[in-house]
Amino acid sequence: MSAEQTTPVLTVNGTEHALTEAELNMNLLDYIREVLNLTGTKNGCGTGACGSCTVLIDDAARRSCLTKVSSVVGKRIATIEGFERPDGSLHPIQQAFIDAGAIQCGFCTPGMVLSAYSLLLKNKHPDREEIRRGINTNLCRCTGYQQIVDAVEQASKMMYP
Amino acid sequence: MKIPSGKVFRNDAYAKVTGKAKYSDDLKFFNMAHAVPVYSDYIHAENLQVDTGAAEKSAGVLKVITAADVPGSIRFGQIDQDYCMFAEKKIMCAGDVVALVVAEQRSQALSAAEKVVISADPLPVVSDPEAALSPESPIVREIENSNLMNHHKMRRGDAPQELKNCDIVLQEEFSTQFIEHAYMEPESAVCVPRQDGVMEVYGSMQHPFSTRRFVGALLGEPLSHIEVYQPPTGGGFGGKDDTAAIVCARAALAARLLNRPVKLTYTREWSIRESYKRHPYRLNYKVGIEKSGRVKAVQVRMISDGGPYLSVSPWVNWRSTAQCFGPYTVDNVHADVLCVATNNPVTGAMRGFGAPQVNFAVEQISDIAAERLGISPLEYRRINMVKQDGETVTGQVLDTHTVSMEQVMDRVAGEIAYEEKLGRCSRGTSEGDELYGVGLSISYRGSSLGAEGMDFCSSVINCQFDGSILLETGIHENGQGAESVMLMLLAEQLGVRLDRIKYKRSSTSNVPDGGTTVATRGTIMGGGAVTAAVQKLKQLMADNLYDVLQCRPEEVRFADDHVLGPDSDSKITWDEAMQHLFLKRVYPYAFGSFQAPDVSWDEETGQGDAYFTYVYSCQAVELTVNKSTGKIKLQNVVAAHDIGRAVNRAMVLGQMYGGITQGIGMALSEDLEIENGKFAHLDLNHYKIPKARELPEMTGIIVENPDPQSPSKAKGIGEPALELIAPAIANAVYNATGIRYRDMPLKVNPEDLK
Numbered sequence A: 001m002s003a004e005q006t007t008p009v010l011t012v013n014g015t016e017h018a019l020t021e022a023e024l025n026m027n028l029l030d031y032i033r034e035v036l037n038l039t040g041t042k043n044g045c046g047t048g049a050c051g052s053c054t055v056l057i058d059d060a061a062r063r064s065c066l067t068k069v070s071s072v073v074g075k076r077i078a079t080i081e082g083f084e085r086p087d088g089s090l091h092p093i094q095q096a097f098i099d100a101g102a103i104q105c106g107f108c109t110p111g112m113v114l115s116a117y118s119l120l121l122k123n124k125h126p127d128r129e130e131i132r133r134g135i136n137t138n139l140c141r142c143t144g145y146q147q148i149v150d151a152v153e154q155a156s157k158m159m160y161p
Numbered sequence B: 001m002k003i004p005s006g007k008v009f010r011n012d013a014y015a016k017v018t019g020k021a022k023y024s025d026d027l028k029f030f031n032m033a034h035a036v037p038v039y040s041d042y043i044h045a046e047n048l049q050v051d052t053g054a055a056e057k058s059a060g061v062l063k064v065i066t067a068a069d070v071p072g073s074i075r076f077g078q079i080d081q082d083y084c085m086f087a088e089k090k091i092m093c094a095g096d097v098v099a100l101v102v103a104e105q106r107s108q109a110l111s112a113a114e115k116v117v118i119s120a121d122p123l124p125v126v127s128d129p130e131a132a133l134s135p136e137s138p139i140v141r142e143i144e145n146s147n148l149m150n151h152h153k154m155r156r157g158d159a160p161q162e163l164k165n166c167d168i169v170l171q172e173e174f175s176t177q178f179i180e181h182a183y184m185e186p187e188s189a190v191c192v193p194r195q196d197g198v199m200e201v202y203g204s205m206q207h208p209f210s211t212r213r214f215v216g217a218l219l220g221e222p223l224s225h226i227e228v229y230q231p232p233t234g235g236g237f238g239g240k241d242d243t244a245a246i247v248c249a250r251a252a253l254a255a256r257l258l259n260r261p262v263k264l265t266y267t268r269e270w271s272i273r274e275s276y277k278r279h280p281y282r283l284n285y286k287v288g289i290e291k292s293g294r295v296k297a298v299q300v301r302m303i304s305d306g307g308p309y310l311s312v313s314p315w316v317n318w319r320s321t322a323q324c325f326g327p328y329t330v331d332n333v334h335a336d337v338l339c340v341a342t343n344n345p346v347t348g349a350m351r352g353f354g355a356p357q358v359n360f361a362v363e364q365i366s367d368i369a370a371e372r373l374g375i376s377p378l379e380y381r382r383i384n385m386v387k388q389d390g391e392t393v394t395g396q397v398l399d400t401h402t403v404s405m406e407q408v409m410d411r412v413a414g415e416i417a418y419e420e421k422l423g424r425c426s427r428g429t430s431e432g433d434e435l436y437g438v439g440l441s442i443s444y445r446g447s448s449l450g451a452e453g454m455d456f457c458s459s460v461i462n463c464q465f466d467g468s469i470l471l472e473t474g475i476h477e478n479g480q481g482a483e484s485v486m487l488m489l490l491a492e493q494l495g496v497r498l499d500r501i502k503y504k505r506s507s508t509s510n511v512p513d514g515g516t517t518v519a520t521r522g523t524i525m526g527g528g529a530v531t532a533a534v535q536k537l538k539q540l541m542a543d544n545l546y547d548v549l550q551c552r553p554e555e556v557r558f559a560d561d562h563v564l565g566p567d568s569d570s571k572i573t574w575d576e577a578m579q580h581l582f583l584k585r586v587y588p589y590a591f592g593s594f595q596a597p598d599v600s601w602d603e604e605t606g607q608g609d610a611y612f613t614y615v616y617s618c619q620a621v622e623l624t625v626n627k628s629t630g631k632i633k634l635q636n637v638v639a640a641h642d643i644g645r646a647v648n649r650a651m652v653l654g655q656m657y658g659g660i661t662q663g664i665g666m667a668l669s670e671d672l673e674i675e676n677g678k679f680a681h682l683d684l685n686h687y688k689i690p691k692a693r694e695l696p697e698m699t700g701i702i703v704e705n706p707d708p709q710s711p712s713k714a715k716g717i718g719e720p721a722l723e724l725i726a727p728a729i730a731n732a733v734y735n736a737t738g739i740r741y742r743d744m745p746l747k748v749n750p751e752d753l754k
Helices: A002-006 A028-035 A092-099 A109-122 A128-134 A146-159 B013-017 B053-057 B106-113 B159-163 B208-219 B242-258 B268-274 B313-322 B355-373 B377-384 B405-416 B418-422 B482-494 B522-545 B574-583 B649-668 B725-737
Strands: A009-012 A015-018 A054-057 A060-063 A076-078 B033-039 B045-051 B061-065 B097-103 B117-122 B148-156 B168-175 B188-193 B199-203 B226-229 B262-265 B281-289 B295-307 B332-341 B434-446 B456-463 B469-473 B501-503 B557-559 B562-564 B571-573 B589-595 B614-626 B632-642 B698-703
Touching: A054 A109, A060 A109, A092 A109, A092 A146, A092 B013, A109 A128, A109 A146, A109 B013, A128 A146, A146 B649, B033 B106, B033 B242, B033 B268, B045 B097, B053 B061, B053 B106, B061 B106, B061 B242, B097 B106, B097 B242, B148 B313, B159 B281, B159 B295, B159 B332, B168 B355, B188 B242, B199 B208, B199 B242, B208 B226, B208 B242, B242 B262, B281 B355, B295 B313, B295 B355, B313 B332, B313 B355, B355 B377, B355 B434, B355 B725, B377 B405, B377 B418, B377 B434, B405 B418, B405 B434, B405 B614, B405 B632, B405 B698, B418 B434, B434 B725, B456 B482, B456 B522, B469 B482, B469 B522, B482 B501, B482 B522, B522 B574, B522 B589, B562 B574, B571 B574, B614 B725, B632 B649, B632 B725, B649 B698, B649 B725
Parallel strands: A009 A076, B033 B262, B199 B226, B295 B332, B469 B501, B632 B698
Antiparallel strands: A009 A015, A054 A060, A054 A076, B033 B097, B045 B117, B061 B097, B148 B332, B168 B281, B188 B199, B188 B262, B281 B295, B434 B614, B456 B469, B456 B589, B557 B562, B562 B571, B614 B632
8 A cells, every 4th residue: 555655647538647757857748748658749849838738737827848747746738639428429518619610730629628718617707808918828820819709708608698 | 502601611510529530649550550750969060870779679669771771862852852850961050960770669760769869060050141141151952052042023114213313212121030930730640551562641731742742752652652641730830741741651661671561740849849940031121202102113122031951042033022022012112132051940931921021011111101200101002002904013014903902902991990098199108007009011922833833733523323423633631621622613603503513522532632731722723623624524515415305415504403404394314314424424523723813023123013912901900008017919810801702600710819829929928939949949838829818809801803814703812811911010000109110020118118
């Protein structure tokens, strides 16, 4: 028992992963992509500017490229892959992104969805300005954000009618 | 069958929203090695020496590749074969790659890269295009005896003479800056040697066929030995051609030399350092106007910074020439458009392609001229704009499609209440802290390549006997939704359910080279090819099914997932049609191609039918300028574009909003600070693309005059959306402050407002 307690563990999408010494020294983005093969989390800049690497750490949207694995031991991490439901259906935020035409190249999309999720946890009915604030640190070069704002607005209505 | 209007269709949306879409860096292959590039600290230098000894001995290193290891051509390019894929004897700019380190692990390659020792003898850095033209300037490119890379001309009428006789002569100078594409996904390539000798290339690119040419050149192998696949591409905007293709070529070389899969994924820093940029322009205009408001003569000289390699600069400059005075009819034009070699970063294709720089000048001149004439900016534009059956500055008569310049302008001016709001602009004085302004601009844009290239594209429809259908075209998905548009056009024209059709994974070994997916040509050229293939398929099916339907072949119709005779009593389902064809041993397969209508160009006079059709655009903006900070805050944007017809309406709007946003970035915040060939920063923290909160709500108006020049009646929206918001913003800032800003990005100094 005691040995298990001292092994550092990271919970990603509900699954516990024991961490090696080398893994503790990795940044969270590399760990997620290279060790767990969860490639939905993207590396767009590596300097915390773009938000493509956004994951949820205890439900808050955070940049995994600037996060050391050792700093989040014991916490709950969720990536876009964690949104997959057993029956394959989409989360309302994901569906809203499709319906609103909020997806173009798609590289920023997983990070955007996670930032939107985190926003809607804190604020169930954000107005458009609040949505813009909620996704402000996620860069998108394709859409001009307008249909992403539409999507989050629609998702809010679907989730909290 | 048609998608209900208002409903979005994207064949890749599910994969992208779930994170299942595999971009190039998301791919892994068994026994895959990792490569990283090595740059030098020089900008311009000769006698390059690269010592790879220590790096070769570094842990995990498999090979350090330099120019000496290249079996094919070290240099390649789309026009001139001058783009150096590995620096050989000289360093020409900050982005030159001197070596590629390949190791078992990426971290090993990264630490070995630091052990490559580079030495060279520095040369003077040529960084000012104007100075580079002087006979005293050092020559950047050994292959030439001057730094002038390219010179396009227009000689129409006699502008220098006519300018002497004009009531008003405006003389205006404008400048634009280096712009980074800033696609969210940095370049990446994975190359896999196949047992049959073919090199498989998976890469982040816009143009698999263009990539194949670069790979073939570096490897010294024929095109049939290379098969390029395009995984989802995380944005391109014109920027994922030469550089992205070279990244693929280097990875392919490593894979060939080691005979194992190799991945080469760029960091953002390398991406900014090496990828080509939008050309900075300096534009000098002399515009002669009669009292009536009619522009009589235009003399213009544009000078653009080409960096050390030609890339597609002549084509970019050509568009600036053909559209050198915006959407206006002028009888006397004297234009010189120059591209100059420097040791600054390479410049090449970017969404807009030589038009945003010109429009920034021309559409400010329109407002300046209107003010001098004492007429409304709309009136000035109305007097001078191209009209139905009128002539462009290239002498082209616009009689093949609806010329909707005025219609489009009126839609925007009406929607934003331009005339009324113009009267309310602050012009430097207001009671509160904010100055208010409204501004507008118009443009036309030649669709597709025009006289700059060979313009044709093909499509293959391969109907399966179980009722499903495979489609491919020579147009590629860059995130804009090209595949979805092709699928929608096929479903609509063949009258079948959309879910019957699958877009075939693109490969250069399947459909023929359809040219690059650039120049807003995806919808018009790919759609033309699909339409041509559908016509052939329908003919084939009618010839083989008319007896079943008990009618004549020309009476066979296709609708509602059925094949029908002249009356609705005689009909069979699509599935039944496929069964009949199977029993007749007929393949329901069609290859169609679309050749763009003829265009023409005279290099000496700059006259000809430059493009086979045009997109007409107008954009307007409302903004405020804070008196104490100078901060410009956009409040509202309205845009209208005549694109023939909208196939995927929500995606058309998405292109508009995205293009406008890139234009806003160019106007207000984006600036790659280059000092003497050196980058001040190599990250997206300093290079500021627009964020969600900096943008206003936008209204997109789709104007649809079906275009007879396009088989699908649709034109494109990619580039028109970007090319004209910057001058609208500059006009609005003028109307707010009373100050004319002629250099991008616009920076209002609060001192000037006092």
